[in-house]
Amino acid sequence: MEKNMILCGVGGQGILSISYVICNAALANGWNFKQAEVHGMAQRGGAVQSHLRIADKPIASDLIPEGRADLILSVEPLEVFRYIGFLKPDGIIITSTVPYVSIDNYPDAEFMQANLQRLPHKILIDAKEIAQSIGSPKVQNIVILGAAAHSLGFVPENFDTALEELFGRKGEDILRMNKQAVRKGYELGLAGGTPG
Amino acid sequence: MQQLLLLGNEAVGMGALHAGLSAVFGYPGTPSTEVFEFVEKLAPKxxxxxxxxxxxxxxxxxxxGMSHAGKRSMVTMKHVGLNVAADPFMNSAMTGVNGGLVVAVADDPGMHSSQNEQDSRYYADFARLPCFEPSSQQEAYDMMRSIFEVSETMDVPVMLRLVTRLSHSRANITPNTDILDQNPLNPSNDxxxxxxxxxxARIRNRLLIEKQRDLVNLSERSPYNSLDLKEGAKLGIISTGIATNYVMENVADLEQPVNLLKISQYPIPEHLIKEIVRASDELLVVEEGYPFVESKMLGIFGIPGKTVRGKLSGDIPATGEMNCDFVRKALGLAPFSKLNFDPGVLPGRPPMLCKGCPHADAFKALKKAAESIPGTKMFSDIGCYTLGVLPPYLCGxxxxxxxxxxxxxxxxxxxGVYPVVAIIGDSTFIHSGMTPLIGAAKHDADITVMIMDNSFVAMTGAQETMTTGQPLIDLIERLGVDRSHIVPFNPxxxxxxxxxxxxxxELEHHxxxxxxxQRVCVKAAKR
Incomplete structure (x- = not known):
């Protein structure tokens, strides 16, 4: 078992929370992991990514070689395309379709739509809509996390302990919504994305 | 024992705590900050x-001073921070230590969050001090015990050289089952x-020079350096620190056997280098940072009869961060096939000031004020506010x-330039801005210094600053600035x-x- 994934989005969107949950789930399964993250200046609203590798054998490099990622997991649709060169020919893209427009020259909807539709193996999710239906726009990243669970060999329960660590102190409601976000994401992941 | 999930920096902190550390000192700086913060978090325990x-x-x-008292101590900083600390660093090599002293320095190859990518191994070499360069989070943890031992037995401070990719990468590590006690208080009388x-100093310098042979011998026998010679191998790969991982990621795909030398403890193990050179026709040197080992091996004359490839030969890029793909190419392996997809031209998404950042409002006012006086020159500094040099602010x-x-x-x-503005954060001011201001104020230099007082070291994750608010104003007055030209305002x-x-x-004042x-960092305020 070896899974390599690029997690990406914009600084502040909760990439590190997603990776923290996956790492903990891997650890609980007795697997190894390495996860390279971005700190410092780049975190200030810039493009951020994290290389995450989990395996049942030792892992050498913290960085994934080009063409070796099984998965790109993104909280933002534009960011997917920056890292596309890391993906295996049959790699999967799981992304939110909700743009984070923090720059003046953000591509128009047509460009984004055309690129997203051209992707061969994809799970597209309107994470904002799902998060709102759960009751918190803040859980968009966790919806995407849930959608990736199946591809990584996990079920929602694998993530519960880490979610409790991350969100338990923020109150029962917030923890419940995050757990719900994982489960809703998981269902959508199995179904191949948001309908329509 | 239960595995821990730690950043490379946290593994260093945990390793130090488990090796009898009594104190950590430091100044925040990416990518080093979390070493200190991890120890800080567990300090009471x-x-x-x-x-x-x-x-x-x-x-x-x-x-x-903590080492002088007999205690084990650690100091953390980013690579350019060592330039600031170079004076005590160089001279502590002369004094030696009492309690073990680790100098944990995090380099930033690729300049993710820095103004250069200087390689701290040269500083260790310059000071004639040993240097450890871990290849993994586990090794970083394990090394801390060895480093303190070497420091105390050899009577030298020891450098731990980290790089961004190890500092900021998380992995599972297995901690020791035993935790060493702290040293008793035992101030040096020597x-x-x-x-x-x-x-x-002449005596100390001679002693330091005499220690060099012993330090090399320690490197030759180090468990962190390893030589693996294979029957029939023509190629030898020498790798250092984390670059070893990029080699290991690729060697299984080579059809021919290869000789491998991993270096994670310096001074350079000369005998091990000679062994792999002797056993190989061709050598590839893979290092994160400058071609330190490569240059030392080649000297001026090179190695007759052997081909040595690396950063100096151009087989590996001379600047930027190392990765698996550069090594793969240098080994002559075909790249992995990847998804064939061209998304077209993508706009960049550079970092920017946070929404509601007080710096943004200060810059808007400064820019407007400067517009009325043609030729304003603005000198910026190191911090979040450096982003003010970018549009739309263009301050600096x-x-x-x-x-x-x-x-x-x-x-x-x-x-003779007028008007001249200096833009500096409150923490950067305390770090290195006060001293030049004393001289400028003494001569009533025609400058306007804007100290962005947001009460925090914001860029590195909002550590508290030393002096803010009224005490900062009082301090500036004591430095010699006329009170009527110290002007706080709410941006x-x-x-x-x-x-x-x-x-x-104030721009018009000669x-x-x-x-x-004065306004608190929005990031810090939200916590």
Whole structure:
């Protein structure tokens, strides 16, 4: 078992929370992991990514070689395309379709739509809509996390302990919504994305 | 024992705590900050001291004082911080230590969050000190015990060289089952060793030189250095620190056997290098950072009869961060096939000031005020506010090193430039901006210094600053600035017009002025 994934989005969107949950789930399964993250200046609203590798054998490099990622997991649709060169020919893209427009020259909807539709193996999710239906726009990243669970060999329960660590102190409601976000994401992941 | 999930930096902190650490000192700086913060978080549990210092030089000297008292101590900084601490670093090699002293320095190859990618191994070499360079989080943890031992048995400070990719990468590590006790308080009475007057210093220098052979011998036998010679191998790969991982990621795909030498402890293990050179026709040297080992091996004359490839030969890029793909190419392996997809031209998404950041409002007012006086030159500094040099603010045309805004502004004004503005954060000011301001104020230099007082070291994750608010104003007055030209203001959009006026007034004043926009960092305020 070896899974390599690029997690990406914009600084502040909760990439590190997603990776923290996956790492903990891997650890609980007795697997190894390495996860390279971005700190410092780049975190200030810039493009951020994290290389995450989990395996049942030792892992050498913290960085994934080009063409070796099984998965790109993104909280933002534009960011997917920056890292596309890391993906295996049959790699999967799981992304939110909700743009984070923090720059003046953000591509128009047509460009984004055309690129997203051209992707061969994809799970597209309107994470904002799902998060709102759960009751918190803040859980968009966790919806995407849930959608990736199946591809990584996990079920929602694998993530519960880490979610409790991350969100338990923020109150029962917030923890419940995050757990719900994982489960809703998981269902959508199995179904191949948001309908329509 | 249960596995831990730790960043490379956290593994260093945990390793130090488990190796009998008594104190950590440091100044925040990406990618080093989390070493200190991890120890700080666990300080009460382990009975360890952890308080940030005013700058790296101060932190180093505090750590040296702790060592003088017989305790194990660690000082943390980013690579350019070692430039600031270079004076005590070089001279502590002469004094030696009492309790073990680790100098944890995090380099930033690729310049993710830094102004250069200097390689700290040269500093260790320059000071004739040993250096450890872990290849993994586990090794970083394990090394801490060895480093303190080497420091105490060899009577030298020891450098731990980290790089961004290890510092900021998380992995599962297995901790030791035993935790070492702290050293008892045992201040050194050997004053001749610590008083570097020339007669003593000459003796200390001779001792340091005599230690070099022993330090090399330690490297030759180090469990962190390993030589693996294979029957029939023609190629030998020498790798250092984390670069070893990029080699290991690829070697399984090579059809021919290869000789491997991993180096994670310096001085360079000369015998091991000679062995792999002897056993190979061709050598590839893979290092994260400068071609340190490669240059030392080749010297001026090279190695007759052998081909040595690496950064100097151009087989590996001379700048930027190392990765699997560069090594793969240098090994002549075909790249992995990847998804064939061209998304077209993508817009960049550079970092920017946070929504509601007080710096943004201060810059808007400064820009407006400066528009009325043609030829304004602005010198910026190191911090979040460096982002003010970008549109739409365009406040600042230089960013060189901590505190340089004030000294460069003074130099520029001395040349006759007017008006001249220095932009510096409250923490950077305490770090290295106060000293140039003393000189500028003494001569009433025609400069306007804007100290962005947001009460935090914001860029590195909002550590508390030493001095903010009224105490900062008092301090500036004591440095010699005329009280009537120390002008605090609140950078809020609704005060924009009055702020523009007061900034303009100080720009027009021919003498030293200090403007202080005062508003708490939004990131810190939210916590």
């Amino acid at each position: 382990y009975g360890v001291r952890a308080v940030w210092s005013a700058n790296e030089k101060v932190a180093f000297e505090e750590a040296l 004053w001749k060793k610590w008083v570097l007057l020339p007669p003593n 045309e230089t960013c060189v090193d901590m505190g340089a805004s004030v000294s460069m502004a003074y130099g520029s004004a001395s040349a 809020l959009p609704r005060h924009h017009n009055e702020n523009v006026n007061l900034i303009r007034r 003498g030293t002025s200090v403007l202080i926009p």
